[in-house]
Structure formats: structure tokens, C-alpha cells
Amino acid sequence: MNITMIEAAAQRLSGHARRTPLLSSPFLDEIAGRRVLVKPECLQHTGSFKYRGGYAAISALAPDVRARGVLAYSSGNHAQGVALAARQHGIPAVIIMPEDAPALKIANTRALGAEVVLYDRAGAQTREALGGELTQTRDLTLIRPYDEPQVIAGQGTCGLEIASQARDAGVETADVLVCCGGGGLTSGIALALEAHAPCLRARPVEPEGFDDTARSLVAGQILRNDRLSGGLCDAILTPAPGDLTFPIMQRLCGPGLVVTDTQALDAMAQAFLRLKLVAEPGGAVALAAALYHADQIDGDAVICVISGGNVDADVFARASRLGNA
Amino acid sequence: MNITMIEAAAQRLSGHARRTPLLSSPFLDEIAGRRVLVKPECLQHTGSFKYRGGYAAISALAPDVRARGVLAYSSGNHAQGVALAARQHGIPAVIIMPEDAPALKIANTRALGAEVVLYDRAGAQTREALGGELTQTRDLTLIRPYDEPQVIAGQGTCGLEIASQARDAGVETADVLVCCGGGGLTSGIALALEAHAPCLRARPVEPEGFDDTARSLVAGQILRNDRLSGGLCDAILTPAPGDLTFPIMQRLCGPGLVVTDTQALDAMAQAFLRLKLVAEPGGAVALAAALYHADQIDGDAVICVISGGNVDADVFARASRLGNA
Numbered sequence: 001m002n003i004t005m006i007e008a009a010a011q012r013l014s015g016h017a018r019r020t021p022l023l024s025s026p027f028l029d030e031i032a033g034r035r036v037l038v039k040p041e042c043l044q045h046t047g048s049f050k051y052r053g054g055y056a057a058i059s060a061l062a063p064d065v066r067a068r069g070v071l072a073y074s075s076g077n078h079a080q081g082v083a084l085a086a087r088q089h090g091i092p093a094v095i096i097m098p099e100d101a102p103a104l105k106i107a108n109t110r111a112l113g114a115e116v117v118l119y120d121r122a123g124a125q126t127r128e129a130l131g132g133e134l135t136q137t138r139d140l141t142l143i144r145p146y147d148e149p150q151v152i153a154g155q156g157t158c159g160l161e162i163a164s165q166a167r168d169a170g171v172e173t174a175d176v177l178v179c180c181g182g183g184g185l186t187s188g189i190a191l192a193l194e195a196h197a198p199c200l201r202a203r204p205v206e207p208e209g210f211d212d213t214a215r216s217l218v219a220g221q222i223l224r225n226d227r228l229s230g231g232l233c234d235a236i237l238t239p240a241p242g243d244l245t246f247p248i249m250q251r252l253c254g255p256g257l258v259v260t261d262t263q264a265l266d267a268m269a270q271a272f273l274r275l276k277l278v279a280e281p282g283g284a285v286a287l288a289a290a291l292y293h294a295d296q297i298d299g300d301a302v303i304c305v306i307s308g309g310n311v312d313a314d315v316f317a318r319a320s321r322l323g324n325a
Numbered sequence: 326m327n328i329t330m331i332e333a334a335a336q337r338l339s340g341h342a343r344r345t346p347l348l349s350s351p352f353l354d355e356i357a358g359r360r361v362l363v364k365p366e367c368l369q370h371t372g373s374f375k376y377r378g379g380y381a382a383i384s385a386l387a388p389d390v391r392a393r394g395v396l397a398y399s400s401g402n403h404a405q406g407v408a409l410a411a412r413q414h415g416i417p418a419v420i421i422m423p424e425d426a427p428a429l430k431i432a433n434t435r436a437l438g439a440e441v442v443l444y445d446r447a448g449a450q451t452r453e454a455l456g457g458e459l460t461q462t463r464d465l466t467l468i469r470p471y472d473e474p475q476v477i478a479g480q481g482t483c484g485l486e487i488a489s490q491a492r493d494a495g496v497e498t499a500d501v502l503v504c505c506g507g508g509g510l511t512s513g514i515a516l517a518l519e520a521h522a523p524c525l526r527a528r529p530v531e532p533e534g535f536d537d538t539a540r541s542l543v544a545g546q547i548l549r550n551d552r553l554s555g556g557l558c559d560a561i562l563t564p565a566p567g568d569l570t571f572p573i574m575q576r577l578c579g580p581g582l583v584v585t586d587t588q589a590l591d592a593m594a595q596a597f598l599r600l601k602l603v604a605e606p607g608g609a610v611a612l613a614a615a616l617y618h619a620d621q622i623d624g625d626a627v628i629c630v631i632s633g634g635n636v637d638a639d640v641f642a643r644a645s646r647l648g649n650a
Binding site: 018019020021023025026027040042043047084104108111112269272273275276277278279309310313314316317320321323 | 343344345346348351352365367368370372409429433436437594597598600601602603604634635638639641642645646648
């Protein structure tokens with residue numbers, strides 16, 4: 001796993017992935033007490049950064065392997081990213097999704113042409129076991145959501161853009177806050193920044209109660225979450241940082257930040273009000289940390305990724321009304 | 326009023342106005358039956374294209390005139406655009422707003438440092454008369470919302486970007502649907518396309534009951550709206566096309582399109598669901614025409630501008646829930 005793989009992924013993604021802009025608002029700067037720059041991956045195809053990794057992984061497969069199809073397990077964003085990338089490559093995709101995933105994410109994945117298999121997140125059979133069975137019986141290639149070099153490479157292309165856009169915006173030193181589930185986006189961005197903007201430092205941000213990565217970074221070893229459901233930030237509720245992603249984060253990332261679900265909703269309201277963006281709860285945790293944990297951040301500027309915007313209307317309405325209060 | 330003024334405005338706006346991207350979604354293409362490309366000016370500074378015209382006009386003033394300050398009348402988006410541009414130039418701004426403008430727009434205009442004067446939209450004194458009084462007594466320069474060459478030039482910079490981005494996207498011939506109030510954005514875009522993308526044709530889109538421009542284009546002369554309030558699309562409810570903007574639209578634009586308030590809300594729901602964008606009702610009428618009046622549009626692709634995103638949370642919630650139905 002190295003920068004060359006990220007740069008190669010950027011080549012394959014060119015003309016496919018969207019180069020998302022770097023946005024700002026004086027109102028956000030005022031809340032945070034410093035310049036806030038937002039990388040809105042909710043504007044990426046399928047509404048999250050996951051399209052980058054899905055496309056990068058599928059495009060890296062040998063043509064005969066790829067033609068047999070791919071399988072993914074995902075709470076929804078990886079599902080949609082893989083589904084669209086598979087459709088663009090003209091190959092079948094089977095997606096294993098938890099039955100409590102947002103209705104919108106399940107519907108979108110099906111609409112993008114994938115076959116969806118639902119499972120019980122708290123049940124006896126892990127999604128990994130179910131995925132293993134399906135890959136064997138149907139000869140599909142598993143596209144892991146984060147612990148997969150080509151997926152990390154794809155997510156890292158977001159970091160290449162941040163490095164270049166931060167330079168254009170005159171930002172030399174800053175923390176780059178990244179919404180963190182299994183660590184694919186965080187570790188990919190960290191590798192890209194190491195090579196192209198060594199004065200920018202990636203830091204994972206997680207929701208309270210699901211701060212496996214923050215605790216793992218402190219402990220120096222992989223620690224797991226106690227529970228795997230019940231939080232609002234469904235997109236980033238994963239059991240533990242990955243075997244591939246954790247060593248990268250340990251080597252390159254600053255300390256993790258933790259925000260409450262309420263802070264994530266408040267950040268969604270600010271994204272609605274000030275940036276005219278739709279962020280999902282898990283996609284808003286980095287902005288929440290930038291706005292509401294300013295004391296844990298150094299520097300004149302902070303960059304934060306809004307990792308996705310696939311949220312049901314009811315949850316969004318609950319959040320957006322906070323902004324008018 | 327010519328292309329040279331638009332190109333000069335683009336020079337002055339460089340490094341200030343945001344170059345908004347050109348977005349798309351396979352789900353929108355499916356509804357419209359053709360490729361839909363969306364220019365999201367809701368992502369512009371202050372949440373609407375109006376910042377372009379405000380900055381272009383203020384930056385074109387002679388320094389001694391500019392230093393005395395500016396005045397604008399606006400239902401809200403022009404207000405915010407002028408307020409931010411004035412603040413960036415370090416000069417005072419007085420903004421005359423209707424008292425029934427969305428609370429968010431009034432609050433934002435004040436927060437951007439402007440002095441806000443409220444008036445009764447249905448009252449005896451027109452905003453023009455009130456503005457005339459204030460410019461005289463306080464020696465301010467009036468920045469008209471649309472019937473002002475430098476404002477049209479600023480809005481036209483959006484058309485320069487569309488011309489270039491459409492070429493990059495492989496679109497050669499298409500209608501460019503523009504949310505239309507007084508016609509500043511529509512005429513500015515039309516002039517830019519005439520010079521840089523003559524196979525793209527601007528067409529104004531208006532809400533039902535406020536289709537002064539569509540009717541004027543048919544009649545070949547400026548016709549007025551019967552009423553000036555009561556519609557959901559507050560951003561684009563103006564009495565009539567402007568004396569400067571109408572001849573430009575008459576010479577260059579295709580027929581106007583008219584959508585219902587319900588279609589505008591539906592388009593807001595699609596922008597929420599498929600593009601992760603916050604559009605206001607008046608800002609969504611062009612997308613509504615692209616999606617729901619496909620029979621009135623020719624070609625394999627259609628380009629539409631989302632002109633703004635400054636909407637209160639309650640109206641947005643009402644719209645976004647339609648998308649999940």
C-alpha cells in the first residue's frame with residue numbers, strides 16, 4: 001500500500017470520479033474560530049466518497065475475473081459506490097446490506113442494478129461469513145469496504161485533491177478531519193498527504209460510543225466497539241479499524257476526535273444553512289469536530305471531509321430545523 | 326451591454342466567485358428522458374448566483390464613489406450577495422427588503438454586516454421610490470438587482486463557465502434552463518453563450534402566475550405580473566422583465582417555460598435525494614422544467630441552473646419528504 005497505487009487509482013478514476021470542490025462560509029469560520037474548508041464528498045457520484053474506492057477496485061481487477069462479477073457488504077454507501085462502478089463496467093454486483101440500513105440506501109443500491117441480500121446486523125452470521133459463502137458459490141470477487149489495498153487507493157484520491165486544493169487556498173499547515181469507520185478514507189487520505197502535503201495531518205473523527213479508532217490509536221493496538229448498532233451515524237459504525245488501515249493511521253494520523261450524535265445533527269444543520277449541502281449524520285462528524293471541538297485542534301485553518309449525504313428525509317428534517325433555532 | 330463586459334467581470338471575480346461544478350445523476354436522467362446537467366449556483370458564496378453580480382457591480386465603481394457605500398433592494402439573495410461583496414470591499418451597504426422575505430435571508434444579510442430596511446411589498450411606496458430617497462439623502466450608489474449592466478455582466482460569468490463545462494462534458498447542443506425573475510441571470514447567460522457556445526440556447530423558467538417573461542417573449546413587449554406576492558418562489562417574483570434584460574432575452578432566448586409550485590418542490594426533493602444539494606423553490610424551477618416538462622425541450626441533453634439555496638428549514642422539510650414518497 002503506497003502512494004504509487006493512489007496515483008494509479010487517480011489515473012483510472014480520471015473522467016469518472018468527480019473532483020469535488022473545497023467550500024467555505026464566513027459563518028462557519030466564525031463558529032470554529034478559524035478558517036474552515038469543507039471537502040464535500042456528498043457531491044461525489046452516489047452521494048459519498050465510496051464510489052472512488054469501488055471504482056478503483058473494480059477497474060484494477062483482471063478482465064476475466066471482473067467479468068464474473070463482484071460482491072460487497074455495506075451499510076449503504078459502499079454498496080452504492082460498488083453498484084454504480086459495476087454497472088459502468090458492465091458486470092454483475094451482489095451487495096449484502098444490514099436490514100436496518102436506511103431505506104434510501106437499500107433502494108438506491110437496487111436501482112443502480114445490484115442484487116441486494118439483507119442480513120441481521122445483530123444476528124449470529126457475520127456479514128463476512130455470508131460474503132465468504134456467496135463468493136465461493138457464485139465465483140464473485142469480494143470488494144471489501146475498507147481493508148483492501150485498491151479501495152484504500154481509491155479513497156486516497158480524495159487526499160490528492162485536498163493536497164492540491166489546500167495549496168490553491170493558501171493553506172500550508174492544518175489538520176484534515178476525516179469521518180472514520182473502518183479507516184479506508186482516513187488511511188488513504190493520510191498516505192496522499194504524506195506524499196503531497198506533509199504539513200497537512202489527517203485525523204479520524206468518530207461518533208461517541210463507536211470510537212474504536214480513537215481508542216486504538218491511544219492503545220497502540222486494534223480495539224473493538226462494544227456495540228455495532230443503535231447510533232445515528234450508520235455510515236461509519238464498523239467493528240474495529242482494519243488490519244491494513246490501522247497501521248497506516250497509527251504511523252501518520254493525529255489523535256482521533258469524538259463527537260456526539262447531537263453535534264453531528266448540528267453540523268448537518270450548518271451544512272444545510274451555510275453550504276447548501278445535504279450531509280448524512282456519519283458524514284457530518286468531521287465538520288462537527290471542526291465546529292464544536294475547536295479546542296482540540298491547532299492552527300489557523302482546518303479542513304474537513306463531508307463523507308456522504310445519503311440520509312432519509314425525516315432525519316434530515318430533524319437536523320435542519322436545529323439550524324433555525 | 327456586451328461580451329467584453331462579461332469577460333472583464335470574470336477577471337474581477339477571479340479568486341472571489343466560486344467556479345461551481347456541473348453535476349449529474351443517472352436518476353435525474355431517467356426522469357427527464359435525457360442527460361441532465363445541473364449548474365448549482367446554490368454553492369456560490371451567500372448561497373446564490375447573486376454574489377457574482379453584486380461583486381461585479383461594486384468592483385466596477387470608481388473608488389471614491391464606492392467608498393461612500395451602496396444600496397440595494399432585494400427579496401434576499403441580491404441582498405446577501407451585495408452585503409458580502411460590500412464587506413469584502415470594506416464599504417457600507419444598506420439593503421431594502423420586503424418584510425415578508427424569508428427570515429433566513431433577512432438574518433443573513435444583517436449578519437454579513439449590512440443595514441437592513443424593511444418595506445411592505447403590497448404597500449403604496451415601491452422599493453424603487455424608497456431606494457431613490459435613500460440614495461439621495463445618504464449619497465449611496467444604488468446596485469439594481471437586474472437592470473444594471475455590471476450586474477448582468479457578473480451574472481453572465483456563470484454562462485462563461487457553463488459554455489466551458491458543457492464542452493468538457495461533450496454537450497454540443499442543448500437548452501440551458503435558467504430560473505428567471507427580472508432576467509439578469511438569464512440575459513447574462515444568454516450573452517455569454519452567444520459568444521462562447523452558440524449551440525447552447527438560454528431559456529427562462531418561471532413559476533405559474535408569475536410568468537411575466539414567458540408572456541413578454543410571446544407578446545414581443547414587456548408585460549407585467551398581476552400580483553407580486555403569494556407564490557412560494559420568492560426569489561424570482563419580480564414585477565416584469567427589465568428594460569435592459571428584456572431586449573437581450575428577446576434577441577437570444579428560446580421560449581419561456583412555466584412550472585407549478587408543486588413541481589418546484591418536487592425538483593427540490595430530487596436535488597436533495599440525487600444531488601445532495603439544498604435548492605430554494607425559486608432556485609429549483611429550472612430543474613423542475615427539465616424533469617417535468619421534457620416534452621417542451623429538444624435534444625439529448627439539458628442544462629439547468631439551480632440559482633439559489635436560501636430556504637427556511639420548514640419549507641425544505643416539506644419538499645424533501647416528497648422525494649421519499
